[in-house]
Amino acid sequence: MDVLEAIKGRRSIRAFKSDDVPTEIVKKLIDAARWAPSAGNIQPWEFIIVRKPEIRRRLVEAALGQTFIEEATVVIVVCANEARSSQGYGVRGKTLYCIQDTAAAIQNIQLAAYSFGLGTCWVGAFREEEAKETLKIPHGIRPVAIIPVGYPAETPPPRSRRPISQIVHYETF
Numbered sequence: 113m114d115v116l117e118a119i120k121g122r123r124s125i126r127a128f129k130s131d132d133v134p135t136e137i138v139k140k141l142i143d144a145a146r147w148a149p150s151a152g153n154i155q156p157w158e159f160i161i162v163r164k165p166e167i168r169r170r171l172v173e174a175a176l177g178q179t180f181i182e183e184a185t186v187v188i189v190v191c192a193n194e195a196r197s198s199q200g201y202g203v204r205g206k207t208l209y210c211i212q213d214t215a216a217a218i219q220n221i222q223l224a225a226y227s228f229g230l231g232t233c234w235v236g237a238f239r240e241e242e243a244k245e246t247l248k249i250p251h252g253i254r255p256v257a258i259i260p261v262g263y264p265a266e267t268p269p270p271r272s273r274r275p276i277s278q279i280v281h282y283e284t285f
């Protein structure tokens with residue numbers, strides 16, 4: 113699929129069919145994620161693949177009741193390894209680069225999923241400590257996004273975007 117077609121065609125999907133997502137496809141999503149750019153090529157990302165209904169249900173709770181998370185048969189939780197980034201880049205690595213790097217990986221997952229006919233939603237609204245406890249995430253690793261992955265059961269229209277004239281600044285802000 114053409115890159116621009118994927119960028120413009122992807123939507124946040126919040127309703128999923130019950131069909132299983134094959135492990136081979138999940139592996140391809142992770143492979144796409146790890147080809148994202150990262151500061152100093154430190155690759156501070158970690159991925160937790162969740163299929164167990166009980167854990168998915170607890171993720172719904174951590175995510176303030178966003179029930180579509182458990183509708184998807186697979187959930188990928190993308191985490192930032194702060195320790196890894198801070199070893200290379202100190203405070204800037206820990207507070208900025210590791211979040212930027214994982215965000216790029218998340219975007220890759222979403223675009224690759226779309227190219228395979230899958231829907232995803234970047235869920236960022238969740239109680240972090242609760243998610244960490246549920247997923248047994250160690251100290252120094254931050255869950256950044258919960259991404260339900262599944263076959264879409266809806267075709268939402270595009271959300272509006274701010275016009276180019278409003279967001280571009282020439283020469284100075």
Ligand SMILES: Cc1cc2nc3c(=O)[nH]c(=O)nc-3n(C[C@H](O)[C@H](O)[C@H](O)COP(=O)(O)O)c2cc1C
Pocket residue numbers: 122123124125126178233234235236237238271
């Ligand atoms: C950092 C971040 C956090 C988000 N958190 C949530 C969320 O908790 N729940 C949700 O339904 N969508 C969430 N979204 C998805 C946005 O609502 C969505 O991307 C935006 O409305 C644009 O729609 P589109 O993705 O269909 O283009 C999040 C997106 C980002 C980038």
